[in-house]
Amino acid sequence: xxxxxxxxxxHNFYLAGQVYRGQAFSWSSASTFMANPFKEPSWSSxxxxxxxxxxxxxxxxxxxxxxxxxxxxxAVSVSSSTKYYDFTVIGSGVAGLRYALEVAKQGTVAVIxxxxxxxxxxNYAQGGVSAVLCPLDSVESHMRDTMVAGAHxxxxxxxxxxxxxxxxxxxxxxxxxxxxxxxxxxNLHLAREGGHSHCRIVHAAxxxxxxxxxxxxxxVLNDPNISVFKHHFAIDLLTSQDGLNTVCHxxxxxxxxxxxxxxxxSKVTLLASGGAGHIYPSTTNPLVATGDGMAxxxxxxxxISNMEFVQFHPTALAxxxxxxxxxxxxxxxxxxxEAVRGDGGILYNLGMERFMPxxxxxxxxxxxxxxxxxxxxxxxxxxxxxxxxxxxxxxxEKILAHFPNxxxxxLKHGLDIxxxxxxxxxxxxxxxxxxxxxLQGETNVLGLFVAGEVACTGLHGANRLASNSLLEALVFxxxxxxxxxxxxxxxxxxxxxxxxxxxxxxxxxxxxxxxxIAKIIALTxxxxxxxxxxxxxxxxxxxxxxxxxxxxxxxxxxxxKWETFLFEHGWEQTVVALEACEMRNLFCCAKLVxxxxxxxxxxRGLHYMTDFPFVEESKRIPTIxxxxxxxxxxxxxRRLQNISSSSLIDC
Amino acid sequence: MATNSIVRLIAPSRSASSRxxxxxxxxxxxxxxPPPQAPSPNQDLxxxxxxxxxxxxxxxxxxxxxxxxxxxxxxxxxxxNEDTGEIGGPRGPEPTRYxxxxxxxxxxxx
Numbered sequence: 001x002x003x004x005x006x007x008x009x010x011h012n013f014y015l016a017g018q019v020y021r022g023q024a025f026s027w028s029s030a031s032t033f034m035a036n037p038f039k040e041p042s043w044s045s046x047x048x049x050x051x052x053x054x055x056x057x058x059x060x061x062x063x064x065x066x067x068x069x070x071x072x073x074x075a076v077s078v079s080s081s082t083k084y085y086d087f088t089v090i091g092s093g094v095a096g097l098r099y100a101l102e103v104a105k106q107g108t109v110a111v112i113x114x115x116x117x118x119x120x121x122x123n124y125a126q127g128g129v130s131a132v133l134c135p136l137d138s139v140e141s142h143m144r145d146t147m148v149a150g151a152h153x154x155x156x157x158x159x160x161x162x163x164x165x166x167x168x169x170x171x172x173x174x175x176x177x178x179x180x181x182x183x184x185x186x187n188l189h190l191a192r193e194g195g196h197s198h199c200r201i202v203h204a205a206x207x208x209x210x211x212x213x214x215x216x217x218x219x220v221l222n223d224p225n226i227s228v229f230k231h232h233f234a235i236d237l238l239t240s241q242d243g244l245n246t247v248c249h250x251x252x253x254x255x256x257x258x259x260x261x262x263x264x265x266s267k268v269t270l271l272a273s274g275g276a277g278h279i280y281p282s283t284t285n286p287l288v289a290t291g292d293g294m295a296x297x298x299x300x301x302x303x304i305s306n307m308e309f310v311q312f313h314p315t316a317l318a319x320x321x322x323x324x325x326x327x328x329x330x331x332x333x334x335x336x337x338e339a340v341r342g343d344g345g346i347l348y349n350l351g352m353e354r355f356m357p358x359x360x361x362x363x364x365x366x367x368x369x370x371x372x373x374x375x376x377x378x379x380x381x382x383x384x385x386x387x388x389x390x391x392x393x394x395x396x397e398k399i400l401a402h403f404p405n406x407x408x409x410x411l412k413h414g415l416d417i418x419x420x421x422x423x424x425x426x427x428x429x430x431x432x433x434x435x436x437x438x439l440q441g442e443t444n445v446l447g448l449f450v451a452g453e454v455a456c457t458g459l460h461g462a463n464r465l466a467s468n469s470l471l472e473a474l475v476f477x478x479x480x481x482x483x484x485x486x487x488x489x490x491x492x493x494x495x496x497x498x499x500x501x502x503x504x505x506x507x508x509x510x511x512x513x514x515x516x517i518a519k520i521i522a523l524t525x526x527x528x529x530x531x532x533x534x535x536x537x538x539x540x541x542x543x544x545x546x547x548x549x550x551x552x553x554x555x556x557x558x559x560x561k562w563e564t565f566l567f568e569h570g571w572e573q574t575v576v577a578l579e580a581c582e583m584r585n586l587f588c589c590a591k592l593v594x595x596x597x598x599x600x601x602x603x604r605g606l607h608y609m610t611d612f613p614f615v616e617e618s619k620r621i622p623t624i625x626x627x628x629x630x631x632x633x634x635x636x637x638r639r640l641q642n643i644s645s646s647s648l649i650d651c
Numbered sequence: 652m653a654t655n656s657i658v659r660l661i662a663p664s665r666s667a668s669s670r671x672x673x674x675x676x677x678x679x680x681x682x683x684x685p686p687p688q689a690p691s692p693n694q695d696l697x698x699x700x701x702x703x704x705x706x707x708x709x710x711x712x713x714x715x716x717x718x719x720x721x722x723x724x725x726x727x728x729x730x731x732n733e734d735t736g737e738i739g740g741p742r743g744p745e746p747t748r749y750x751x752x753x754x755x756x757x758x759x760x761x
Binding site: 128181183334342400411466 | 707710738740744747750752755756757758760761
C-alpha cells in the first residue's frame with residue numbers, strides 16, 4: 001500500500017474515510033508524518049465532528065437504534081466476569097478521579113486501577129498546581145509563559161481554555177476538601193516556579209499531588225455511584241467499526257489478585273492512565289507508569305501525537321555510582337535539586353573534567369534543558385553511566401543545612417557529599433505527547449475520552465511548563481464531563497454485546513506449564529531492561545537520525561525475539577499476564593516515541609536532533625501517528641480481542 | 652570531530668537558551684546567585700573516602716532540632732514563615748528559589 005498524504009486538513013482527510021495506513025517502515029506497525037504545514041490543524045474542530053456523527057448502537061442484530069430516552073444503567077453484573085456501567089474510567093490519578101466524581105451525578109461509574117488507587121503519577125507530583133489566582137497576575141501572562149516554555153508548539157486555543165478555567169478548578173478542589181497552604185492574610189499562598197513570570201503555584205507544603213489525590217479519593221470512596229476496582233490491569237479497549245468510525249464499548253481487564261479476566265462494558269470510557277516513564281531505565285515515575293493507555297489507544301485506532309517530547313530531569317541520583325549498592329532497584333528516581341548547582345555545585349565527567357563551560361557560557365547555571373543535553377552528550381561520547389555533581393568545596397554546615405535529604409540518602413549508601421561528588425544521571429519525568437484530544441477531551445474514537453498525562457491536548461507543546469500538568473488534568477477531566485454525559489444519554493447498551501469479542505485467556509501453569517511461565521517471566525524482565533537501555537542509548541536527550549534508526553532496528557529485533565519465544569512456548573494471541581501485557585505496552589510506546597522523533601526534522605523544546613539542530617518555522621506543527629495496519633502489526637500493536645464469529649447470532 | 656559536534660550542540664543551545672533566557676532571567680532578577688567558583692577538581696575524590704561518623708551525628712542532630720522547633724510552634728503548632736507569612740508551608744529556604752521545587756535537597760517538581 002503506497003503512502004498517501006492529503007493536502008487537506010488531517011482530520012477532514014481522516015473523516016473522509018481515507019484512513020491513512022502507511023507502510024513507511026518495514027518493521028514498524030505505525031506510520032508517522034507531520035501534519036500538512038499549509039493548513040493549521042485545528043485541535044477541536046475535526047475531532048469533535050467525529051463525535052457529533054450519529055452513533056449507531058447496532059452492534060448486534062436485533063437491537064433498535066439509539067433512543068433519546070435511554071436511562072442510565074443500574075450496575076448489574078450478568079456474570080462476575082462482565083460488568084456494565086454507564087462510565088468506565090481507566091486510571092485513578094487526578095484526571096480519572098475528578099471526572100468520576102462529576103459523571104457519577106449522571107450515572108454509574110467504574111474506576112479501574114492497576115494497583116492501589118493512590119498509586120499514580122499524581123501522588124508523586126509534589127510541587128504544585130499553577131493557576132491565575134493573584135490579582136496582579138493575568139491569564140495572558142500564564143498563557144505566554146506556557147507558550148514560551150512549549151517552544152511555541154502549543155495550541156493557542158487549548159492554552160487559553162486551560163489558563164482561563166484553571167482558577168475555578170482549584171476553587172472546586174478546595175470545596176472538595178483539598179487543603180492548600182495559605183498566608184496569614186487568609187489567601188492562598190502562591191509560589192513562583194521557573195518559567196513563570198508571576199507567583200501562581202498553589203501547593204500543599206511539598207506534597208500537593210498527594211493532598212489532591214487524598215481529597216479526591218476520599219470523595220470517590222464515599223460516592224455510592226462509583227465502584228473502584230483496584231488491582232485491575234486494563235488489557236485492551238473493546239471497539240467496533242460503525243461505518244467510518246471506530247466506537248469504544250469498554251475495556252477488558254485482568255484482576256491481578258484473582259487472575260481472572262473481567263470485561264467492562266460501558267457507554268463512555270475515559271482513559272486517564274498517566275505516563276510511560278518506564279520505557280527508560282531511570283525515571284521519576286512509579287512502577288505503574290508503563291504507557292498502558294497510550295498503547296491501548298493506539299491499538300484501538302486512536303490518533304497519537306507528539307510522542308517525541310519526553311521531559312527529562314538532568315540530575316537524578318545515579319545509584320550505580322554509589323559505593324553501597326541498593327539491595328533492590330529504586331523504583332522512582334531521587335532528583336537532585338537545581339539549588340545544588342545554584343549554590344555552586346560543579347559538574348564533572350568521570351575523567352574529572354568540568355564540561356559545562358564547553359556547552360554554555362553560563363556553565364552549571366545554564367537552563368535545565370541545556371544542562372540535560374550536555375550531560376547526555378558527555379555520557380554518549382564517553383560511553384559512561386553517570387556524571388558527578390560536586391558541592392564538597394562548599395562549607396560543610398551549609399551543605400548539611402540546605403541539602404540534608406541528599407546528604408542522608410547518600411550517606412545510607414556510603415557517600416559523604418561534604419567530601420565527595422554526587423553521581424547523577426538524567427531521569428525521564430513526563431510525557432508531553434499522548435492520545436490526541438480535542439478541547440472536550442474527545443478522541444477520534446467515539447465514546448473514548450482522554451485526560452491527564454496520557455492525553456496530548458496541545459497545552460504543553462514541545463515542553464511542559466512547571467506545575468501545568470496537574471492543571472491540565474483537572475481542566476480536561478472537567479471538560480470531558482458534558483460531552484460524555486450527552487453521549488451516555490443517547491446510548492443504549494445490549495447485554496448480549498459482551499460476547500461480541502473473544503475473551504482474553506489468563507496465562508496459567510495449567511495452560512503453559514510452570515517451567516514455561518517461569519522462563520517467560522525471566523525473559524520478559526530481561527527484555528524490559530534491554531528495551532530501556534536501547535531507549536536511553538539511542539532515544540535519549542540528544543538524538544540523531546542514525547541513532548533513531550538504530551533504535552528502530554534494535555527494538556524490532558528485541559520485540560521479535562521476545563514474541564517468538566512466547567509464541568513458540570504456547571502463548572497465543574489472546575493470552576494475557578501482567579508482565580507480558582506491560583511489556584507489549586512498553587514496546588508499543590517505545591516505537592511511538594521513535595517514530596515521532598524520526599518524523600520531526602528540527603530541534604524544538606525537548607526534542608533535539610544533531611542533524612537538524614535548529615528550529616524550523618515551517619515545522620511548527622504537531623506530529624501525528626495514525627493507527628497501524630492489522631496485517632503487519634506485531635503483538636504489541638494489535639488488540640487482543642477479535643470480533644467473534646458468533647456475534648451476529650441473536651441472543 | 653569532537654569540536655564540530657560540540658559546536659553544533661552549542662549553537663542551538665544559544666538559540667534555545669535565548670528563548671529560555673527571558674523567563675529564567677526574570678526569575679533570577681530578584682537575587683542572582685553568585686557565579687560559581689571554579690575550584691580544581693578535588694584530588695581526594697579518587698580515593699576511597701570513608702563517610703564521616705560525625706556526619707551521621709550532625710544529620711541526626713539537625714533532624715532533632717527541627718522536630719523541637721515544630722513542637723514550639725504553639726498549640727496546634729503550624730509553622731509560620733516569617734518572610735512570606737505562609738502558614739503550614741515548608742521550612743527553610745524558599746523551595747522554588749532556583750526554579751524547581753525542592754525540599755531539603757530533593758527536587759519534586761520542575
